Amino acid sequence: MFATASEVVLFTTADGTRVLFSATDxxxxxxxxxxxxxxxxxxxxxxxxxxxxxxxxxxxxxxxVTALLVSIYRAMxxxxxxxxxxxxxxRGMFPGRPLAHRELRxxxxxxxxxxxxxxxxxxxxxxxxxxxxxxAGWCRLRDGQRALVQLTNRRRVLxxxxxxxxxxxxxxxxxxxxxxALREHAASxxxx
Amino acid sequence: MRDRVIAMSPPGRAPRVFIALxxxxxxxxxxxxxxxxxxxxxATLELTPERVAIRHALYGRSWPSGAVEPGSVRAxxxxxxxxxxPSWRTNGIGLPGYA
Numbered sequence: 589m590f591a592t593a594s595e596v597v598l599f600t601t602a603d604g605t606r607v608l609f610s611a612t613d614x615x616x617x618x619x620x621x622x623x624x625x626x627x628x629x630x631x632x633x634x635x636x637x638x639x640x641x642x643x644x645x646x647x648x649x650x651x652x653v654t655a656l657l658v659s660i661y662r663a664m665x666x667x668x669x670x671x672x673x674x675x676x677x678x679r680g681m682f683p684g685r686p687l688a689h690r691e692l693r694x695x696x697x698x699x700x701x702x703x704x705x706x707x708x709x710x711x712x713x714x715x716x717x718x719x720x721x722x723x724a725g726w727c728r729l730r731d732g733q734r735a736l737v738q739l740t741n742r743r744r745v746l747x748x749x750x751x752x753x754x755x756x757x758x759x760x761x762x763x764x765x766x767x768x769a770l771r772e773h774a775a776s777x778x779x780x
Numbered sequence: 781m782r783d784r785v786i787a788m789s790p791p792g793r794a795p796r797v798f799i800a801l802x803x804x805x806x807x808x809x810x811x812x813x814x815x816x817x818x819x820x821x822x823a824t825l826e827l828t829p830e831r832v833a834i835r836h837a838l839y840g841r842s843w844p845s846g847a848v849e850p851g852s853v854r855a856x857x858x859x860x861x862x863x864x865x866p867s868w869r870t871n872g873i874g875l876p877g878y879a
Contacts, residue, residue, distance in 0.1 A: 589866055589872075589879060590823055590834065590836065590839075590879075591858075591865075591866060591878070591879045592820050592877060592878050592879075594857055594858040594859050594865075595855060595856070595857050595858075596855070596856050596857075596858070596864075597825070597853065597854075597855055597856070598852070598853070598854055598855075598856045598864065599832075599848050599849070599852050599853040599854075600848075600849050600852035601832075601843045601847045601848055601849070602843070602846075602847040602848075602849065603843070603847065605841075605843075606852075607834065608856070608864065609825050609834065611825055614855040614856070615855045617825055617855075618853050618854055618855045620827055621827065621832065621848060621850075621853045622850050622853045624827075624829070624845055624850075625827060626827050626828050626829060627826075627827045628824050628825070628826050628827070629824060629825040629827075630823070630824050631820055631821075631822075631823040631824065631825075633820065633821060634820050634877040634878050642817075642875050642876060643813040643814060643816055643817035643875070644814075644817065646810070646813050647810040647813050647814055650806035650807070650809050650810040650813070651806070651807075651810060653803075653806045654803045654806050654807055657799050657802050657803045658799070658803065660799065661791075661795070661796070661799045664788075664791050664795060665790065665791060667787070667788040668785050668786065668787050668788065669785070669786045669787075669788065670783055670784070670785050670786075671783065671784040671785075671786070672781075672783040672784075673781060680788065719794075719795050719798045719799070719802075720794035720795060720797075720798050721791060721792045721793070721794030721795040721798070722791050722794075722795040738788055740788060740789045740790065740791045740792065740795075741789035741792070744789060758788065759788050759789040760786055760787065760788055760789055761787075761789050762786050762787070765784075765786060766784075766786045769784040769786065772781065773781055773784075776781050777781075
């Protein structure tokens with residue numbers, strides 16, 4: 589069946605196939621078939637714009653998924669950690685709010701290798717993005733802590749507990765520099 | 781003190797491959813949908829001395845012209861013969877206004 593309109597040409601073939609075809613001129617197509625004339629009959633265009641509209645909308649939806657994936661990649665490639673006298677701010681996906689120095693437990697902070705520190709590995713992502721080689725967002729760690737993570741390279745990670753009931757896990761090739769900068773800024777901004 | 785901006789470690793190969801493959805699937809599906817949307821505008825019934833053929837991207841078929849039973853050929857209006865209107869699609873494309 590090839591139906592786009594209520595008028596169709598119907599014919600049956602020797603193998604028992606019953607064919608219904610909405611030709612633009614069903615009567616002329618039927619006459620040509622009966623008379624064994626030659627000719628070409630186009631399928632009548634759909635009366636409504638529904639087929640292209642429906643599939644156009646579906647295609648737009650799929651394009652939006654692709655755009656979302658591209659934006660995730662851009663975000664993960666551009667994530668930065670900004671240390672200022674005000675505290676620490678994460679620029680990237682799922683950044684959380686800026687954290688003041690007094691909310692950071694720098695005494696307990698350290699640079700860790702997650703391939704060795706299994707207790708600090710992510711066990712459950714509760715809100716965020718995750719794919720092989722990348723996790724960003726809110727997670728539960730294996731040792732039960734809540735954590736806001738920005739993870740790519742698992743061998744160079746700053747583990748930074750806060751006074752707010754969760755920890756930060758931040759991948760950086762310069763994790764030592766990040767920790768040192770946090771300590772410097774915290775020292776310079778603390779009241780004498 | 782001046783602000784310090786420290787970059788996250790760049791993503792490795794795994795997320796790039798994952799995103800590239802994940803983005804490819806909706807793009808391919810979108811292309812397939814666009815092609816399917818254009819199908820009703822390209823289908824034809826071709827009659828030649830040798831063959832009767834339905835030209836259609838997915839469900840095209842042809843028969844020897846002698847295989848069509850002349851007595852079976854007629855124009856039908858679904859509104860007058862609703863029994864011939866499609867009720868259940870077992871295989872094919874179906875959209876509002878196109879079956």
